[in-house]
Amino acid sequence: MMLILLGVLILHLLILILLIVSTAASAWKVGGDFSTDLWYKCAATNGGVHCTxxxxxxxxxxxxxxxxxxxxxxxxxxxxxxxxxxxxxxxxRFYFTAIFQILASLFVMCAALIYTVKSPDDTSVSGYGYAYVLAWVAFPLSLISGLIYIVLRKKE
Structure with missing residues (x-):
């Protein structure tokens, strides 16, 4: 039982790290010398990087x-x-924990969907970056984690 709880805890910490990195990192869309995220648009210039x-x-x-x-x-x-x-x-059972984790999963899914649909198509952007991918990876992991919490029982 202790190994299961440790595994669930490690999975939860991994999901939290993925969410923090995907929220803070500046690589939701990337191009040759251009990257954009939730907070800034950065372009490499001859003198350095210019962010707006x-x-x-x-x-x-x-x-x-x-x-x-x-x-x-x-x-x-x-x-x-x-x-x-x-x-x-x-x-x-860990119902309260499961509800919060499933809500986190739904929030990250909605955020990634909105970004996918609404982000403007820019010719200088070649594709989606690692932060965008991490957000999509965090979605099913947090959903699975929430479902695990529903099934999990506290034992002696």
Whole structure:
């Protein structure tokens, strides 16, 4: 039982790290000398890198908010798991933790979908970057983690 709990905890920490990196990293879309993320658009110039703020459009602000909510709900889910692990009665299920983790999963999925649909097609951008991919990887992992928490029971 201890190995299962340790495995679930490591999976949860991995998901939290993926969400933080995908939210903060500047590689949602990349090109030869151009990259954009949720916060900045950066272009390499002959004298260095020039970064400007992301647009003030509603869709990018929605993606920013959803990614921040995903990180927060994943963190709150981790805190709830640790609390329930030590305070919950024997035989109880981790429903509260599961709800927070599934909500984090839905938030990151919605953010990535909005970014996919609404991000402008730019000729200097060659494709999606690693932060975008990490967000999509974090989505099924957090959903699976939430489902594991629903099934998981606290044993002696």
């Amino acid at each position: 703020s992301a647009s003030n459009e509603d869709w990018i602000q929605a993606v920013q908010a959803l990614m921040i909510l995903a990180v927060l709900f994943c963190f709150f889910s981790l805190i709830a798991f640790l609390y329930q692990l030590f305070k919950m009665v024997k035989g109880g």
